[in-house]
Amino acid sequence: MKRIARSSIQTAVNLVFFAIIGTAALSSTYHLTRDTIAATVEKAKLKLVSQLLPPSSYDNNIMQDIRTVEADEMLGTDEATQAHIARRDGKPVAVVLEAIAPDGYSGKISLIMAIHQDGSLGGVRVVKHNETPGLGDYIDIAKHDWIKTFDGRSRSLFPDGMWKVRKDGGMFDYMAGATVTPRAVVKAVNRALQYFEAHRDELFIADTPPAKGARI
Amino acid sequence: MLYSPFITRPLTVDRIMRRVLYALLPGISLYVWYFGPAILMSIALAVTAALATEALMLKLRNRPVRPFLADYSALLTGVLIALSIPPLAPWWLPVVGTAFAIAVAKHLYGGLGSNPFNPAMIGYAVLIISFPQEMTQWLSPQGMGLSVLSYGDQLRYVFSGVLPAGMQLDALTMSTPLDTMKTQLHLGMTVSDIRDLPIYGRLAGKGSEMVAAGFALGGLYLLIARIIPWQLPLAFLGTLFALSGLFHLVDPAHYAPPLFHWFSGAAMIGAFFILTDPVTSPTTNKGRIVFGFGAGLLTFLIRAYGGFPDGVAFATILMNMCVPLIDAWTQPRIFGKKKGGER
Amino acid sequence: MTLTEMKDIAWNGLWKQNPGLVQLLGLCPLLAVSSTVINAVSLGLATTLVMILSNAAIAPVRSYVPNEIRIPVFVLIIAVLVTVVQYLMNAYLYGLYIVLGIFVPLIVTNCIVLARAESFASKNPVLPSAFDGMMMGLGLTAVLAVLGGMREIVGKGTLLSGIDLLFGEQAKAWVIPVIPDYHGFLLAILPPGAFIGLGLIIAAKNWLDLRASKKISSQPAPETLPEAVQG
Incomplete structure (x- = not known):
C-alpha cells in the first residue's frame, strides 16, 4: 500500500515537473511575441482599412479612435460593433462601419465599409461569407473586383431605386446564375448608408479613450 | 392476350440498355419540342466523350474494347449526363462530366458491374460542384414571350460562346423551377405566389413538367416490359409524394405540393432511369424498397433544406453508398438457418 | 549515429514508411x-519543425518519464511546442x-x-530522434x-499562388501561371479533390514499388503494407 502511494506521488511530481516546464516555455514565448502579435494584427487591420480609405485622407490614429455602435437592425448586427473614426485636423472625415447582410444564399455575409462624412462610400469589403464557391463568391475581393463598384457611390447621387442589381432595375451588375448574393450585399450596404444618415452626428463622437491595456 | 410458350432471346446487357435508351425517347422529344434542339447537341457531345473515354480506359486496362463498347452502358451514361445539364452549356461541360464519370466513377472502380456509384450522377455532381455558374444557364421554354435563339444560333453559342448581337444570355436563360422556388421562398414569397410566376405551368415548370411526364411515360414502358423492378420507382416516388404532401398540408405557404416535386427537376428521370441502374441498386426486393425510400427522403430533405435546388443526384449517390449494407441486411434467410447465423 | 542508420531513417521517412502515403x-x-x-x-514545414523539436525534446527525457504517464507527458510537450510555433507564426x-x-x-492532434x-523518440537517443x-x-x-x-494546377491553373x-x-510576381486564361476546376480545390488526388498519388507510389519489385523479381517483394491506418 505504502509503495503504491509513494510511486503515485512520484508520478504526480514527475507530471507536475513537466507541466511547470511547459508552462514556463509557453508564458515566456507569449511575453516575447505579445507586442509583435498585437502590432501585426493592427497592421493587418490598417491594411484592410487602407483599401477603403486612403491613409493620406486622415491624420488621426484610426485604430484608437473608436465608437461603440449598438446592435441595430439597419446594420444587420445582433451585437455591438466598433466603428473607427477617421479625422483630419480634428474634423471627422469618414467612419469605418461593420454591417451584416443576413440574407446571403448560404447565411450571413459580414461586410466592412468606409463612409465619408458626406455620405459617399469610400469602399466596401466582404470580411466573411459562405457563398457557393465559383458562383456567389465573386463578392470577395480575392475572387473578383465586383465589390469595387461601390466605391464613391452615395445615396444623394443615386436615388433609392438605383440601389438594386440590374435584374431588379438597379445599377449594380451581377453574374448570371448568382443574383441572391449581390442582392443581399447591395441591400445591406444601402441600409447601412441609411443608418449612417440617421446617426451621422453621434457616429463621429468617439467613446472615451480605452483604458490602458484594454483590448483593441 | 398473350399465351405461352414463347421462345425469347435472353435479355443481355446490350438489349436491356437499348430498351432503356428507347424509353428515354419520349422525354427527349418533348425536350426538343419545348426547348429547341440544343439538347441533341449536348447528347451527341456527351455520347462521343463517353465512348471515347470508355475505349481509352478499356485499352489502358488491357481489356477487349469492342464487346464493352457495344453494350450501350457508356452510351446511356452519356445521355443521362447530357439530360442533367443545361443544354446551352459550353461544349466542354458535357465532355468533362462524362469523361470523369466513365474514367473515375466507372473504370477506376473496376468497370461495369464493379462501380459502387452511378457514374452519371457522379459526373453530374462533379459538374455542379466545379462549374456552378455554367450549370445554372437553363433555357427558358420556347414561346414564353422571351427572346428565342434560332437553331443555328443555339449551336453556335455552344461552341463559341457568342450570342447574336443584341441578345443577353440573361434574357434567354432562367433558373430552374426548383431553384426559383427555393430562392423566392427564401425571400419571403409564398408557394402560391411563386407558382403564379410566368415560368410555372400547371404542375411545375412550364415545359419541363411535360419533359418529366415524357420520362415517366418511358419509365412506365420499362416497368411493363419488366426491365426495371417496380419497387424502386414506387418507393422513391411514394416517399417523395408522402413527405412533400405532409409538409404541404401542414404549411402550404412554405412547402411546394407533391405533384410539383414529382414533375420538377430529376424526380421522374431519377425514379425510372437513374435509381434503377442494376449495378448500383440493391438486389433484393426488400432492399429496393429501403433504397427507394431513402432516396426519396434525402431528395425531399435536400430540396427543402439543402444548399442545392435539386437533390436527386446527391440522394442517389448517398444511397448508392448504402447498397452493400442494404443488401446484407435484406438478404433472404436460407431455410433451416437461424437468423444472424454464419453465412 | 552511423551512416547506414541515417540512410535507413531517411529512406523510411521519405519513402518506405512515408507518413502521408504508407x-x-x-x-x-x-x-x-x-x-x-x-x-x-507551409503547414508541412510547420509540422516538420514541431516533429524535430518534439522528438528532440522527448528523446533526452525518455528514461525519466514513468511508463504510465508517458502519453500525457508526450502530449504536453507536443502541445507546448505547437503553441510556441503558433505564437511565432502569428507574430511573424x-x-x-x-x-x-x-x-x-x-x-x-496530428x-x-x-x-x-x-515509436521512435521514446526508444532512441536525441540525434537520431531529431533526424x-x-x-x-x-x-x-x-x-x-x-x-x-x-x-493548384488542375484547380486554378497556377503554381505558388499566395507566395506573397x-x-x-513583391513576391506576387513569382506566381507561375501554368495554364493561362484557365477557367478553373473547383473540384480539385474543394475537399473531394484532396481525396481523389491523394488516392492517385498512393496509386502511383504502389505502382512504382510494384515495378521496382518486378525488376528484382528474383527477390521477394518488400513489405510495404501500412503499419497503421488511422488519421
Missing part, C-alpha cells in the same frame, strides 16, 4: 490545406497564419507527431507539396 497518418491537415503548394508546404507570418487558420494549433514520439522527426516531416511535406501542386503571404507584396 502510414496514412496526419491526413486531416494533409487534405484540408493542400489546395495550393504554398499552403501545403500573420497572412499565412490567417490562411492556415485552425490547422496550425491542430498540429497537436497523429504522426505523437506516433513518432511514441527521424525531420525525415518524417519532410516526407509528409513532400506529399503535401505534390498534392498541393496537383490541386510568405515573402511580402
Whole structure:
C-alpha cells in the first residue's frame, strides 16, 4: 500500500515537473511575441482599412479612435460593433462601419465599409461569407473586383431605386446564375448608408479613450 | 392476350440498355419540342466523350474494347449526363462530366458491374460542384414571350460562346423551377405566389413538367416490359409524394405540393432511369424498397433544406453508398438457418 | 549515429514508411490545406519543425518519464511546442497564419507527431530522434507539396499562388501561371479533390514499388503494407 502511494506521488511530481516546464516555455514565448502579435494584427487591420480609405485622407490614429455602435437592425448586427473614426485636423472625415447582410444564399455575409462624412462610400469589403464557391463568391475581393463598384457611390447621387442589381432595375451588375448574393450585399450596404444618415452626428463622437491595456 | 410458350432471346446487357435508351425517347422529344434542339447537341457531345473515354480506359486496362463498347452502358451514361445539364452549356461541360464519370466513377472502380456509384450522377455532381455558374444557364421554354435563339444560333453559342448581337444570355436563360422556388421562398414569397410566376405551368415548370411526364411515360414502358423492378420507382416516388404532401398540408405557404416535386427537376428521370441502374441498386426486393425510400427522403430533405435546388443526384449517390449494407441486411434467410447465423 | 542508420531513417521517412502515403497518418491537415503548394508546404514545414523539436525534446527525457504517464507527458510537450510555433507564426507570418487558420494549433492532434514520439523518440537517443522527426516531416511535406501542386494546377491553373503571404507584396510576381486564361476546376480545390488526388498519388507510389519489385523479381517483394491506418 505504502509503495503504491509513494510511486503515485512520484508520478504526480514527475507530471507536475513537466507541466511547470511547459508552462514556463509557453508564458515566456507569449511575453516575447505579445507586442509583435498585437502590432501585426493592427497592421493587418490598417491594411484592410487602407483599401477603403486612403491613409493620406486622415491624420488621426484610426485604430484608437473608436465608437461603440449598438446592435441595430439597419446594420444587420445582433451585437455591438466598433466603428473607427477617421479625422483630419480634428474634423471627422469618414467612419469605418461593420454591417451584416443576413440574407446571403448560404447565411450571413459580414461586410466592412468606409463612409465619408458626406455620405459617399469610400469602399466596401466582404470580411466573411459562405457563398457557393465559383458562383456567389465573386463578392470577395480575392475572387473578383465586383465589390469595387461601390466605391464613391452615395445615396444623394443615386436615388433609392438605383440601389438594386440590374435584374431588379438597379445599377449594380451581377453574374448570371448568382443574383441572391449581390442582392443581399447591395441591400445591406444601402441600409447601412441609411443608418449612417440617421446617426451621422453621434457616429463621429468617439467613446472615451480605452483604458490602458484594454483590448483593441 | 398473350399465351405461352414463347421462345425469347435472353435479355443481355446490350438489349436491356437499348430498351432503356428507347424509353428515354419520349422525354427527349418533348425536350426538343419545348426547348429547341440544343439538347441533341449536348447528347451527341456527351455520347462521343463517353465512348471515347470508355475505349481509352478499356485499352489502358488491357481489356477487349469492342464487346464493352457495344453494350450501350457508356452510351446511356452519356445521355443521362447530357439530360442533367443545361443544354446551352459550353461544349466542354458535357465532355468533362462524362469523361470523369466513365474514367473515375466507372473504370477506376473496376468497370461495369464493379462501380459502387452511378457514374452519371457522379459526373453530374462533379459538374455542379466545379462549374456552378455554367450549370445554372437553363433555357427558358420556347414561346414564353422571351427572346428565342434560332437553331443555328443555339449551336453556335455552344461552341463559341457568342450570342447574336443584341441578345443577353440573361434574357434567354432562367433558373430552374426548383431553384426559383427555393430562392423566392427564401425571400419571403409564398408557394402560391411563386407558382403564379410566368415560368410555372400547371404542375411545375412550364415545359419541363411535360419533359418529366415524357420520362415517366418511358419509365412506365420499362416497368411493363419488366426491365426495371417496380419497387424502386414506387418507393422513391411514394416517399417523395408522402413527405412533400405532409409538409404541404401542414404549411402550404412554405412547402411546394407533391405533384410539383414529382414533375420538377430529376424526380421522374431519377425514379425510372437513374435509381434503377442494376449495378448500383440493391438486389433484393426488400432492399429496393429501403433504397427507394431513402432516396426519396434525402431528395425531399435536400430540396427543402439543402444548399442545392435539386437533390436527386446527391440522394442517389448517398444511397448508392448504402447498397452493400442494404443488401446484407435484406438478404433472404436460407431455410433451416437461424437468423444472424454464419453465412 | 552511423551512416547506414541515417540512410535507413531517411529512406523510411521519405519513402518506405512515408507518413502521408504508407502510414496514412496526419491526413486531416494533409487534405484540408493542400489546395495550393504554398499552403501545403507551409503547414508541412510547420509540422516538420514541431516533429524535430518534439522528438528532440522527448528523446533526452525518455528514461525519466514513468511508463504510465508517458502519453500525457508526450502530449504536453507536443502541445507546448505547437503553441510556441503558433505564437511565432502569428507574430511573424500573420497572412499565412490567417490562411492556415485552425490547422496550425491542430498540429497537436496530428497523429504522426505523437506516433513518432511514441515509436521512435521514446526508444532512441536525441540525434537520431531529431533526424527521424525531420525525415518524417519532410516526407509528409513532400506529399503535401505534390498534392498541393496537383490541386493548384488542375484547380486554378497556377503554381505558388499566395507566395506573397510568405515573402511580402513583391513576391506576387513569382506566381507561375501554368495554364493561362484557365477557367478553373473547383473540384480539385474543394475537399473531394484532396481525396481523389491523394488516392492517385498512393496509386502511383504502389505502382512504382510494384515495378521496382518486378525488376528484382528474383527477390521477394518488400513489405510495404501500412503499419497503421488511422488519421
